Amino acid sequence: MSDLTTLTLAGAIEGLRARRFSSVEVTAAHIAAIEAARPLNAFVLETPEKALEMAARADARLAAGEAGPLEGAPIGIKDLFCTRGVASTAGSRILENFVPPYESTVTANLWRDGAVMLGKLNMDEFAMGSSNETSAFGPVVNPWRSRASNKALSPGGSSGGSAAAVAADLVLGATATDTGGSIRQPAALTGTVGVKPTYGRCSRWGIVAFATSLDQAGPLAKSVEDAAILLRSMSGHDVKDSTSLSADVPDFPSFVGKSVKGLRVGVPMEYRVENMPAAIEALWERGVAWLKDAGCEIVEVSLPHTRYALPVYYIIAPAEASSNLARYDGIRYGLRVDGPTLRDVYEETRAAGFGEEVKRRVLIGTYVLSAGYYDAYYLKALKVRRRIADDFDEAFERVDALLTPTAPCAAFGLGERTSDPIAMYLNDIFTVTVNLAGLPAISVPGGLDASGLPLGLQVIGRALDEATIFSLAAALEKAAAFRTKPDRWWTA
Amino acid sequence: MANPSPGSFGKALMAIDADTVRKVANLARIAVEEQRLAPMAEELSGIIAWVEELAEVETSGVEPMTSVVAVALPMREDVVTDGGDAAAILANAPRTRDGFFVAPKVVE
Numbered sequence: 001m002s003d004l005t006t007l008t009l010a011g012a013i014e015g016l017r018a019r020r021f022s023s024v025e026v027t028a029a030h031i032a033a034i035e036a037a038r039p040l041n042a043f044v045l046e047t048p049e050k051a052l053e054m055a056a057r058a059d060a061r062l063a064a065g066e067a068g069p070l071e072g073a074p075i076g077i078k079d080l081f082c083t084r085g086v087a088s089t090a091g092s093r094i095l096e097n098f099v100p101p102y103e104s105t106v107t108a109n110l111w112r113d114g115a116v117m118l119g120k121l122n123m124d125e126f127a128m129g130s131s132n133e134t135s136a137f138g139p140v141v142n143p144w145r146s147r148a149s150n151k152a153l154s155p156g157g158s159s160g161g162s163a164a165a166v167a168a169d170l171v172l173g174a175t176a177t178d179t180g181g182s183i184r185q186p187a188a189l190t191g192t193v194g195v196k197p198t199y200g201r202c203s204r205w206g207i208v209a210f211a212t213s214l215d216q217a218g219p220l221a222k223s224v225e226d227a228a229i230l231l232r233s234m235s236g237h238d239v240k241d242s243t244s245l246s247a248d249v250p251d252f253p254s255f256v257g258k259s260v261k262g263l264r265v266g267v268p269m270e271y272r273v274e275n276m277p278a279a280i281e282a283l284w285e286r287g288v289a290w291l292k293d294a295g296c297e298i299v300e301v302s303l304p305h306t307r308y309a310l311p312v313y314y315i316i317a318p319a320e321a322s323s324n325l326a327r328y329d330g331i332r333y334g335l336r337v338d339g340p341t342l343r344d345v346y347e348e349t350r351a352a353g354f355g356e357e358v359k360r361r362v363l364i365g366t367y368v369l370s371a372g373y374y375d376a377y378y379l380k381a382l383k384v385r386r387r388i389a390d391d392f393d394e395a396f397e398r399v400d401a402l403l404t405p406t407a408p409c410a411a412f413g414l415g416e417r418t419s420d421p422i423a424m425y426l427n428d429i430f431t432v433t434v435n436l437a438g439l440p441a442i443s444v445p446g447g448l449d450a451s452g453l454p455l456g457l458q459v460i461g462r463a464l465d466e467a468t469i470f471s472l473a474a475a476l477e478k479a480a481a482f483r484t485k486p487d488r489w490w491t492a
Numbered sequence: 493m494a495n496p497s498p499g500s501f502g503k504a505l506m507a508i509d510a511d512t513v514r515k516v517a518n519l520a521r522i523a524v525e526e527q528r529l530a531p532m533a534e535e536l537s538g539i540i541a542w543v544e545e546l547a548e549v550e551t552s553g554v555e556p557m558t559s560v561v562a563v564a565l566p567m568r569e570d571v572v573t574d575g576g577d578a579a580a581i582l583a584n585a586p587r588t589r590d591g592f593f594v595a596p597k598v599v600e
Binding site: 097099102314322329331336345347350359362379384463 | 536545
């Protein structure tokens with residue numbers, strides 16, 4: 001039998017339904033791949049026994065003709081999603097021993113549809129990071145290496161474990177979350193496809209909260225079609241999340257391969273930033289040409305408040321985080337450091353349990369919300385956020401979608417950017433606007449740079465119009481014909 | 493791109509001093525060691541200096557955007573739908589006694 005880990009999710013689902021192989025066989029192949037790939041540190045917890053049990057049940061349903069849309073397909077779960085009876089750490093010491101007594105809605109939807117869980121994937125602590133280096137359990141290593149050296153590269157973040165696992169064929173797909181770019185930037189840096197859907201498309205219930213008005217779950221996958229299949233299962237209204245949308249979930253995979261002829265695609269001039277690597281500029285131009293060839297009309301548009309998006313984000317996200325992370329008190333769950341008074345327990349627990357970046361953001365958030373600074377920083381940021389959202393509204397009166405690069409650089413070396421927080425924050429320069437406006441966006445691989453590292457293109461759509469971005473991303477995917485995989489150096 | 497280049501980090505005016513870090517850390521209930529206060533002040537000042545440029549955006553008459561979801565929050569019946577499972581709620585508590593969380597004494 002050929003290597004079952006090189007299948008796409010769509011291919012595996014088809015083969016499972018045709019009974020060419022069993023879920024236990026596909027799952028066992030992935031368990032072996034995960035064991036061989038431990039140098040990547042993509043998983044914080046492997047759950048092989050649970051996976052094989054779930055696979056056996058999936059095989060029984062397949063035999064009985066009761067297969068769900070994902071029946072028997074083994075996937076990985078970002079460790080931000082609470083999974084019942086399985087440790088869920090959010091990449092933090094403070095939750096190291098936390099075993100949720102409940103299941104997140106998104107993962108429950110995936111199990112309902114027959115998916116099999118291979119384990120929990122590494123990530124930046126509380127999803128705060130763009131390189132996976134803030135994880136309490138060590139950074140993930142990107143399966144990709146530059147042609148020039150064997151230096152360990154970052155897979156991006158915060159969903160670095162999810163992206164690395166997909167790129168290395170350790171899972172058929174993975175869940176991830178995106179607050180400022182945490183799905184799309186790792187997708188770009190690992191040659192995978194990542195979707196941040198419209199805010200409210202996926203329930204946030206059971207996902208450890210970072211920044212409530214920005215957090216959104218989505219898939220990381222090997223292809224646009226696979227991403228569409230996963231998102232269809234993950235989406236849907238949930239009464240347990242008051243911001244969950246009660247909109248119908250379209251059949252996303254049916255929009256993959258649909259003609260994009262006549263669609264108007266905007267190219268925002270403000271995304272031509274200074275010092276952008278030539279390879280990314282060239283990739284963007286190729287993306288424009290590919291969409292023109294596919295029959296799209298390309299329109300130059302302006303999003304004048306783009307340059308304020310990162311500063312807005314670095315007020316709003318820490319403010320919301322400082323409020324959300326107040327729950328880690330050492331009393332109800334998570335780490336506890338004892339002390340003589342309640343205040344000592346709080347302060348010492350949080351000092352020991354949170355890493356440096358999390359502390360930095362909680363302190364910034366507390367500062368911008370504190371008396372005397374609230375209006376100048378927090379309220380101001382909320383107003384500029386409105387201007388950023390208005391920019392998109394105006395652009396979408398003229399175009400159906402926008403095309404941009406996903407990230408301002410290819411994968412960078414582990415340790416190269418940890419000394420300067422703002423340099424790290426600049427990774428999200430092209431992705432963060434979308435979170436502030438609540439829009440859907442997808443990153444799709446467009447090619448390799450001169451050193452052989454993947455680069456991504458981003459398509460941004462109107463709210464609730466994931467269908468159009470799936471069609472456009474599929475057109476780009478087809479034109480790019482990106483099929484390169486990283487060498488499996490980790491098995492050597 | 494008018495954002496400061498990465499290299500300018502830490503060279504900005506000190507908007508936040510060590511005393512302010514102590515105060516904010518106290519509000520956030522995070523113990524910060526005395527020797528970490530000054531470096532932390534420098535890091536936080538760099539970030540605050542970086543976000544200062546928002547001041548130049550004209551926002552008079554702009555409604556603050558608190559949510560991207562335009563709909564009014566849904567209301568549900570005010571009835572009990574869940575609960576009665578103290579064991580599950582206490583299962584992750586670092587310390588419990590007789591079905592309660594245990595915390596240090598707060599009233600003399």
